[in-house]
Amino acid sequence: MLHWIDTHAHLQDEAFASDYDAVIARAQAVGVKKIVLPACNEKDQHRVLELCAEYSTTCYAALGLHPGEVGEDFEQQLAEIQRTLEKQGAIAIGEIGLDAFHYQDSLDKQLLVFEQQLEWAKYYNLPVLIHARNTIDLVLAKLETREFRSVTGVLHAFEGTLEQLARTMKNDNLMVGIGGLATFKNGLKEDVLRALDLSRTVMETDSPYLAPTPHRGKRNEPAYIPVTGTRLAEVRALPLDAVAQSTTTAALQLFRGVIA
Ligand SMILES: [Zn+2]
Known part of the structure; x- marks a missing residue:
């Protein structure tokens, strides 16, 4: 049987x-x-950890403050998340990032919060799961700085152009996450799908969001990973098991074997 990893699902x-x-x-x-x-904030992380304890051979927790969840009291939010991180551990820092599409107004605060969590990634030696909505160049510029060049991670729900993909791949610590967007008519462009380096591409659903066609608009769930995998296999003229194998190997590398 094929072996897949859903690198991004909000089952909480x-x-x-x-x-x-x-x-x-x-x-x-x-x-x-x-x-x-x-996790997305200091509240839902508890549900994430509960589920990961209950399904300990299947589910793995990432902790972080999502750009859309950055509040006035973000310093307290971060402190609470960091306490949980120290106490319970996690396999990655996420979901973190910058969103200039839905949350343009809080971009200054988002940047402070993003930088703080990139510091965590360095300090705890963990990969990051990055949300970059209309901010890919900003995120890449940050990760190209001397300060953060050593941070490893994935640009989740990658929505970039061919040029942005090339810039992402220039940073050998980065991968891209591919999900439902790859199946949408107005989603990720086919030239981008064709140009993906599958050894640095991981699969994801972003459940419950972004369900792949033909489930678009309904609740997404991890079982739809092979739907997106099939789309990738078609575009690349590869057997499905080759896509599963490459992307699963990439995911194991991203998480450094922790979820093997
Ligand atoms: Zn997400």
Whole structure:
């Protein structure tokens, strides 16, 4: 059976409150053996950790403050997340990043919060899961600085152009995360899909968001990973198992074998 890893699924979302047993069983049934759950703020991290304890051989926690969750009291939010990180551990810092699409007004604060969490990544030696919405160049510039060049991570839900993909790949510590956007007519461009270095591409759903076509608009779940994988296989004229193998190897590398 094919072996996949969903590197980004918010199973802590209330969309899954009533049936996460079934959701995880369906994922397992199609070969999605491991699922990474990125927290978004100081509150939902507790649910993330609960689920990861309950499904300890399947689910793995990432902790961080999402750019859309940055509040007036962000210093307190960060302190709370860092306390949890020290106490419980995590396999990555995430979801972190910059969003100039939905949250343009808080971009200054987002930058401070992003930098602080990049410092954590260095200090705790963990990869980062990055949300870069209309901010890819800004995020890449930050990761190209001497201060943060050593940080490893993934640009999740990659939405960039061919040029931005090339710039991302120039930083050998970075990978891209591919999900439902790759299946949308108006989503990720085919030339970008064709140019992906599959040894530095990881699969993700971003559940419950961004369900791939033909499930678009419905709740997304980890079991849909092979739908996006199939799209990638078609565009690249590769067998599905080659896509599964490359992207799973990349994910294991991203998380340094912690989720093997
Ligand atoms: Zn996300």
